Amino acid sequence: MRQVAGSLQGLKVYINFEDSRFRDLKPETLQEIKKIAAEYCIKGPEDEEGLAGKEIDDKERPEVPVSYFLDEIHCLPEWEDRVYSLQNDGARVFVTSSSAGIISDEISSRFADGIKIIRLLPFSFKEYLTLKGLRVPRPNFLTPSRCDEMLCLFLQYFENGGFPEIIKSGDFRLSRKYFEETLQKEIIERHAIQNPDGLKKLAVFLISNMASEYSIDTLKRxxxxxxxxxxxxxxxxxxxxxxxxxxxxxxxKSEKPDYGKEGEDERESNTPCKVYAGDTGFFKSVFPRYPDSLGLRFENLVFLELLRRGKQVYYLHNRRECDFLIAEKESQKITAAVQVCLCFGGTAVREREVLGLMEAMEEFGLNEGLILTMDDEEVMEIERKDGEMKRIIIKSVWKWMLE
Structure with missing residues (x-):
């Protein structure tokens, strides 16, 4: 918000609705703030617009643009109406929320072309390097020593996760603090959870089993x-x-049971899913003494990068498994298949990853597939029985994240 505010002219109004002084919020709260801002624009200091020493009638005073920066907007009752009112008055409005609940088709359609939604995720590897004051290199033009340096930096990023304050301070305890505070404030208090211990146990179980399938019966237990x-x-x-x-x-589509339009939610809820953590650092912060599962965290890291890139992601689990399928958002046509493994060495690992990827490529008519590893690289050309060639690219994940 500070970066955006610094680039704008005029009056800037910042409000954090999580502030204790706004706890007893009423729908009229923002209306009162709007009146104060309007009064400031009309009767504010003469030198605000370089008019010191001049007597100017209010009608002749230059119009001062107003920008509102509303943090944790979901804490304001009926916030959509208030923001809509501000927009209609010609104000620029920037809102943030730690709840995905404010992002809905209904809200998007209401604001029509007057809204742009930006999802902020933990920092990418590129952003990590930038925050460290390092130049983001072109991955295909690095010397061997520079590659070693980038790999070391990537391993640090992989271990600590992508929260900016943790990257800057090196205090990994903040990750657990974020996790616990989010559970308490954003879920237990907001939704008046009657069984907070059950929720916490469920959350911890899911984080410890990131990048894994789950069943409702398992989660109940x-x-x-x-x-x-x-x-x-x-x-x-x-x-x-x-x-x-x-x-x-x-x-x-042919495999999905037809529940009818009214059964859409039921159909989706019965689709098998895998779960991924919001940050790879959550695992070690929640389980500091638990035997680490590098492979699951590695897959989680790739998922978050795909999410940053705005990809529609699925996974395939037929006779074999393919970690990620990338689909076009409108048509749901599969355009890419991706496998993830720490080390592409050993006959069993190579066979598992290649066969799983090939199954996906065959099913969706793809001629090329991608396997992301920690630091292995090669290109495989595989000839099918009908003579058609399939190409599999094995690439270092940190180079892929720098593309």
């Missing part, structure tokens, strides 16, 4: 929760708070 609907609600709350993301298994 993990959280000690009897009701299936409660588990589904908790999953929604955790995703709205950006603590985790769910990725559905790809199903062809």
């Amino acid at each position: 993990a959280g000690g929760i009897k009701d299936e609907a409660t588990v589904r609600n908790y999953l929604d709350y955790l995703e709205e708070a950006f603590l985790l993301y769910r990725v559905p298994m790809f199903r062809h």
